[in-house]
Amino acid sequence: MVERWLLGRLRHRTFHSLAEVNAAIAELMTRLNEERPIRRLGVTRRKLLEEIDRPALRVLPESPYVFAEWRICRASIDYHVEVEAHYYSVPHRFVRAEVEVRFTARTVEIFHKGERIAAHQRMSGNHKHTTVPEHMASSHRRYAGWTIERIRKEAAAIGPATAALCDLILDERTHPEQGFRTSARTYGSVKSILANNLDRRPSPKRPADDAPILHPNNRGPRYYN
Numbered sequence: 740m741v742e743r744w745l746l747g748r749l750r751h752r753t754f755h756s757l758a759e760v761n762a763a764i765a766e767l768m769t770r771l772n773e774e775r776p777i778r779r780l781g782v783t784r785r786k787l788l789e790e791i792d793r794p795a796l797r798v799l800p801e802s803p804y805v806f807a808e809w810r811i812c813r814a815s816i817d818y819h820v821e822v823e824a825h826y827y828s829v830p831h832r833f834v835r836a837e838v839e840v841r842f843t844a845r846t847v848e849i850f851h852k853g854e855r856i857a858a859h860q861r862m863s864g865n866h867k868h869t870t871v872p873e874h875m876a877s878s879h880r881r882y883a884g885w886t887i888e889r890i891r892k893e894a895a896a897i898g899p900a901t902a903a904l905c906d907l908i909l910d911e912r913t914h915p916e917q918g919f920r921t922s923a924r925t926y927g928s929v930k931s932i933l934a935n936n937l938d939r940r941p942s943p944k945r946p947a948d949d950a951p952i953l954h955p956n957n958r959g960p961r962y963y964n
Contacts, residue, residue: 824864
């Protein structure tokens with residue numbers, strides 16, 4: 740009803756800016772609310788607001804409402820909890836503990852038995868880690884026998900290639916413990932190679948006729964860098 744009333748009175752006017760439109764709408768809304776009585780009630784909307792609604796209004800809260808989600812998670816051996824494809828640290832003493840996570844568009848809070856044990860800024864789901872250094876047991880404290888030294892030793896016992904892969908995973912992280920859960924990077928491809936015995940096949944030779952074509956129209960990647 741309000742939309743039709745406004746459009747009916749503004750349909751023949753020409754505006755040259757959004758500010759002009761807003762000013763015209765504001766003037767008409769004042770007339771609608773304060774001067775035009777509601778036909779079936781005989782009073783204006785402003786009078787109803789002052790007599791009925793305003794006495795029932797409460798003071799607004801000091802902080803605006805923020806939508807939050809809750810999730811039950813378990814802290815991994817690397818002291819992190821996964822939330823929406825990102826990993827957030829908790830103090831190392833809560834390894835393997837069940838925790839509750841409250842997350843909003845901006846924050847991630849982690850609770851254990853009602854006590855908040857960690858708070859982080861919400862990050863995007865990039866499968867990376869947000870780590871508070873004080874949370875990490877960087878001195879390689881033992882928990883269930885898992886230490887970086889043990890992982891490297893067991894990898895070396897399997898073979899030099901496994902040891903090299905283990906070193907690569909652990910060394911590329913700011914905190915080596917963050918590499919404990921790594922699997923998406925290499926596990927699937929390594930498993931597929933072993934399952935299909937691809938590691939035992941000779942490397943394919945490049946056909947002689949597969950030589951690169953040299954032509955001025957083929958600019959190559961350097962052209963764009």
